[in-house]
Amino acid sequence: MVKYFRSLNGKRYPLPIFFPDATQAVVKTLDSLDIVNTQTPGVLVNTYHLYRELGGGLIKKFGGVRKFMNFDGPIISDSGGFQLMSLVKSKNGKGKVSDIGISFYPSKKRKILFTPEKSIDYQIKLKTDLIVVLDDFTPPTASYDEAKVTVERTIKWAKRCRETYDKYYKLGDGPYLIGVVQGGKYGDLRKYCAVKLAEIGFDGLGYGGWPIDENNNFDYRSAEIIAECAPDDYLLYGLGVGKPHEIVNLHKMGYQIFDCVLPTRDARHERLYVYNENSVKNIELNDDKFYSYYVPSKQKNYLLNEPVSKVCDCLLCKNYSKAYLAHLFRINDISAMRLASIHNLRFYSILMEKLGRVAGDKYIK
């Protein structure tokens, strides 16, 4: 099993590692120093969004996204494949998917064609430390036949991505190259996809698609199938995963890399994550419920002069009271979102620290 995440500049970071989403090269409401101070090692940026907003010139001028956002830690990039769902496959989506790639119209005058080759080319320009193949997202509602189409296309595209990557680097020398497993809830498709991707050859596999069903249950089975099919020296990446207990469970299957919008989006929407213990040492990740949500201005007694969490050593918890944070949310000041985002990111970085030390085998529901 891989023990460290290696960045392009040769630095090594302990696993597991969680990358908050800085889709447009910014974690909303935070700057790069804020991120460092939450002890979050790295961030994820999105190829599609950066390509759309910046094109290639500016990134080239800065020599990569790292220097552009002045962030020293590892940066990984998503291929833009997930945008299929929100931009093209959604009800109001304008654009289409063909074997060539994904075309989309961000405005009436502009058409963007995203191909596997283009995605890899651009990610390499971004100089990110881990890049992801362009995949064809399997919608959660897909029938077996529909899912199969996306899987076949995902495999074909993955091969083209690998070929493009090979023009720049030898696998193992450059940024990590991650294949993405589609197939929805169909176990045999997941297995087929994972095996085929491993034949092409990558540094790791990602658990792609939409892992939550209509009843909000996480699809652990698919995650497990992928983990079982992946070669031992592969990195396993839970794309878009997830809630803290979901990360704990995937980590037990061997997943080491995660990214998710939840901690930061929830923070902006006034949902803070709080460990149900008074010291980091006492946090028991195998407990059914080792954390709770805290919504500052919605508590019965919210004007309390005490920190949001006694476990936490973030900027918020070390300096400000629940009452003050509630006030900031009530007056809708942006600093409420910043402080909450900082807090939630520290929650996740503490989780990673705990996971790095604890190995269990029991699942949390």
Add this chain to the structure above:
RNA sequence: GCACGGGUGGCAGAGUGGCCAAAUGCAUCGGUCUGUAGAACCGAAAAAUCACAGGUUCGAAUCCUGUCCCGUGCA
């Protein structure tokens, strides 16, 4: 002082004779949030006898008269 314009739920603001016990937005309350077109979205409740007094009319927030406020312009 004169001339215009205006006074409608907590706030903003539609509506200019009947379909207006009065739209809508904000605020309030509840919920959702998983490779971020999200400081977003969904839902709910409550709240105005439409400045005041009189008049016209079968019927007025809506027309007329007077009074009181507010704004803009001119003296």
